[in-house]
Amino acid sequence: MIETKGLIKTIGDKMILRGINLSIEKGETVAILGPNGAGKSTVLKILGGLVKASSGEVKIAGLDMKKDSYDSKRKIGFLAHNSFLYDHLTPLENLKFFGKLYGVQDVEERAKKLIDEVGLSFFMHDPVRSFSRGMIQRIAIARAIIHDPEILLFDEPHTGLDQQAIQLLNKVILRMKQEGATIIMVTHDFGQALETCDRFVIIKNGKVVDDLQNIEKNLEAITEKYMEQVASL
Numbered sequence: 001m002i003e004t005k006g007l008i009k010t011i012g013d014k015m016i017l018r019g020i021n022l023s024i025e026k027g028e029t030v031a032i033l034g035p036n037g038a039g040k041s042t043v044l045k046i047l048g049g050l051v052k053a054s055s056g057e058v059k060i061a062g063l064d065m066k067k068d069s070y071d072s073k074r075k076i077g078f079l080a081h082n083s084f085l086y087d088h089l090t091p092l093e094n095l096k097f098f099g100k101l102y103g104v105q106d107v108e109e110r111a112k113k114l115i116d117e118v119g120l121s122f123f124m125h126d127p128v129r130s131f132s133r134g135m136i137q138r139i140a141i142a143r144a145i146i147h148d149p150e151i152l153l154f155d156e157p158h159t160g161l162d163q164q165a166i167q168l169l170n171k172v173i174l175r176m177k178q179e180g181a182t183i184i185m186v187t188h189d190f191g192q193a194l195e196t197c198d199r200f201v202i203i204k205n206g207k208v209v210d211d212l213q214n215i216e217k218n219l220e221a222i223t224e225k226y227m228e229q230v231a232s233l
């Protein structure tokens with residue numbers, strides 16, 4: 001479903017990614033972990049088409065990200081640090097706007113269903129600018145999945161959420177996982193990664209240094225190995 005070969009990213013004379021090779025199958029749920037500045041968000045942004053790699057290949061569902069940028073981006077839902085929401089619009093207006101961009105059918109009905117799923121029905125008609133950070137994050141989650149994407153890219157999705165919202169987000173992620181979505185999540189939260197992901201990719205200094213699969217079956221060994229990794233970071 002997602003394939004990268006030799007991804008390199010340089011900015012100025014700084015080498016941020018040093019040859020990232022990843023192969024992710026349809027339906028996999030992958031957490032990308034690693035220390036600050038390792039290059040995790042940069043990998044995600046390249047997969048989402050927000051940033052261009054300096055060299056290397058990205059294939060999304062067999063499509064070349066460089067040549068078929070529009071079609072590959074439509075398959076993706078991206079939850080970034082920036083919510084991409086319009087401040088002066090309400091959650092309903094925002095979701096309808098993004099839904100229409102993606103050609104979503106019955107957009108109003110879908111938008112209302114998602115607003116309900118993220119627990120903000122009561123605030124559906126209030127402008128987003130009056131919202132707390134956690135509320136904005138909830139609507140940003142709904143925005144990221146308005147077009148029912150096959151691939152979800154989440155950059156630290158749990159940051160800024162209260163316990164209730166974290167549970168709600170995990171429920172959304174697990175629902176999408178059950179429906180067959182492929183999910184990649186950059187996170188610093190090992191516990192939250194365990195709740196939703198089956199595979200952990202560890203990135204350090206612009207390189208994949210470990211790729212831990214079948215988390216559930218090998219939980220003890222992987223937790224121990226992860227702790228060793230963290231200790232050495």
Ligand SMILES: Nc1ncnc2c1ncn2[C@@H]1O[C@H](COP(=O)(O)OP(=O)(O)OP(=O)(O)O)[C@@H](O)[C@H]1O
Nearest residue numbers: 011014016034035036037038039040041042043186
């Ligand atoms: N636009 C940019 N210009 C210059 N340097 C950048 C830019 N974007 C990222 N970097 C640098 O690239 C490195 C990797 O950044 P990235 O955000 O991918 O790391 P990360 O692993 O997601 O870190 P964190 O866990 O702190 O979010 C960092 O040293 C960062 O300062």
